[in-house]
Amino acid sequence: MSETPHTHAAVHAAPTGFIRKWVFSLDHKVIGLQYYFLALIAVFLGMGLSIIFRLRLAWPTEHWPLLAKIFPAGFEGGPMTPEFYLSMVTMHGTIMVFFVLTTAPQSGFGNYFLPIQIGAHDMAFPVLNMLSFWVTFVSMMIMVAALFVTGGAPLSGWTAYAPLSALGQIAGPGQGLGQTLWIISIAVFCIGSLLGALNFITTVLNMRCQGMSLMRMPLTVWTWLTTAILALLSFPVLLAGGILLLFDRVGGTSFFIPAGLVVSDKLIQHSGGSPILWQHLFWFFGHPEVYIAILPGMGVTSQLLSTFARKPIFGYKAMVYAVFAIGLLGFFVWGHHMFVSGLSPMSALVFSILTLTIGVPSAVKTFNWLGTLWGGKIRFTTASLFGIGFVSLFVSGGITGIFLGQTSVDIPLHDTYFPVGHFHLIMGVASIFGILGATYYWFPKMFGRMINETLGKIHFWFTFIGVNAIFMPMHVMGIMGHPRRYAQSTEYQYLAGTQSFHLFITIAAIITALAQLVFLLNFFWSVFKGKKAADNPWEATTLEWTIPSPPPHDNFAGKIPIVNHGPYEYGVPGAPRDFVMQTDPPLQVRR
């Protein structure tokens, strides 16, 4: 082993071959883009699946010849079968949660910008980084394969509740090979996420440049760090649950399958397992997962609001502590997903109180965002609109969280459309707004060209109004008592009034989905034809804006920056510009 000291320049000779540069790359920026594009494919796939099941809800008896050609098994006898509807719901949820909301904000943008924002030349373990992407890629391929295998995709929801998910073929066609592939894919995904989380934490704690103290890190870095800690501690529990579930299916064990179960007129040869055990294991992961999805969005929103309001973030330290408090509390509230599972009222009460406690740091964040905007000279760019939109959705979705966190309200609303509206606003769409805000904000840095603002704003308004039109009515439907997961509501008299809601939501969903094509068009047109971007087009302060757009192979061209300032020094009295970059020399008062 050579003891020769390495220089940064010598180590970071850029790879020249296509394979090493773009496929099996060790460069965190390329890996970040790989994750981003993986999520981009996943989000359009997931959105497509949602449109398919929305068609069933709006026009239950309609025939869809084109879809029937792609999925012949799902259209036996003409209209979409209820089983196919459920499998679409399952795959939509799974693909969105794992391959979009977990992948893009953390692994995508985190990989690209975390090392740059802390002044590092790369992640701590580049090889591990490459591995975590390719493991995630394999996981996604397995998941997509589950759509097309014999019997079709699984239909037990993204939560894969046992015993339905544990029984195998007998519980339905998709519960055979499709469900097995689902479990394997999730297990593989866990491993990829663990490798990534390990790398993120190590990089933040060990690779910061001089002057980048923890309290000078951009809030995005804080949220990526917290998210990585959550992933590190929650994914192993999902993996444990996944292993047990797989053995129930293929090894004849009875972890989750109770005795005396009769399915399709057959007595199941299992004994004594507990379906509730799966819920505990799943939600111990599942609740932190919600924060894994949304925390990076909170970091991005802080970055956007501060930059475009031209003001320091209001209460930086409070924001950091709030992020940590949300992350920590997230581990102790999984029971609020199980209020109707026969949980003892005492534990339900404890889970309920802890759940409501999360309202406190969430409110701290919300008020600090408003405080940041207050009196600011706000520049309404597309990115800032998405940041403000994030706050709006976070409030709408968060308020209903307070409803559902109380057992007395949750019990009648559980398994209705109310939680569907709630979690889509806060976990789904708010996180997506974080991703989109980050895309519009960092696009110039990532691709060296500006993204078109006019198309961006059209995209924003259609999306913002669209998602509210989709998910707000669901709350009303929930209060009307419409159950989740039903493929059709026309057969029940008390739901007769909801069919017009279904129609409205489906039309809104189609329009919103079409608006995403504007984004896609804008994105690819701007990558190739957009106006050339300057190094710091937004006049922002963090380290990624000190280097060229797009950044060179080793970020800082062999140099390591020295940080003298906090991350959000806008409008500092006496400074020559209205922003002080983190690498600017210390401000000196001349007398």
Add this chain to the structure above:
Amino acid sequence: MPATIAPPEVDNKPKGSHDSSGGGFDGGGWRDDSHRWGNFGGSEPQTPIDAYRLAMWLALASIVMLFAGLSSAYVFRMGASPDWRSISIPSFLLPNSCLLLASSLTLELFRRGLKSGLDSRTRLWVALTSLLGAGFLAGQVWIWKTLSAQGIYLSSNSHSSFFYLMTGTHGVHLAGGVIALLVLCWKAWRHVHVTRGLKTFSDLTAIYWHFMDGLWIYLFLLLFLWR
């Protein structure tokens, strides 16, 4: 009294390849901190050595969570239904556990030996450690075989399910440790002197291996004291 920004004192010259042996500041605004960077493993020479140690502890934290998940499932399942039947301790399990405990001891003897240099005896300790580790794994497989010969299978009852599952999951992790030990053997034979890379690798392997050892004691106690 106007305050203003002082003129930049930052030397923007990129560093050459000749001056990176020292530490601290090099006069300009860009720091040369090459002394912090490890030269471990060859492929990632820019990662601080501390990072490897931290990453190992983080990996162990996630393994703790994996087994915490399995353990809580074990305890929950035990109380969930009256069908719980315990299996008795396989007779070879205790002696086999001694193999693993002994391997931790020999690994420490190897690490102590490293302090006085790489001699043939030191190398033998690491070889013996790998042998004991592999022996334990083989013993576990043999225990599985004897159990199944007695008609106790994975699906026989819930206690046996957990026994196979937990010993299997532990075994998979331990197999990774055996691979690390074999790499350590190979490095110990290849090197004449103790390098920093070898030292770091042996430290990391030791953290992992002792952890796997402790995890096994925990699993043993869980599976056979709490049944």
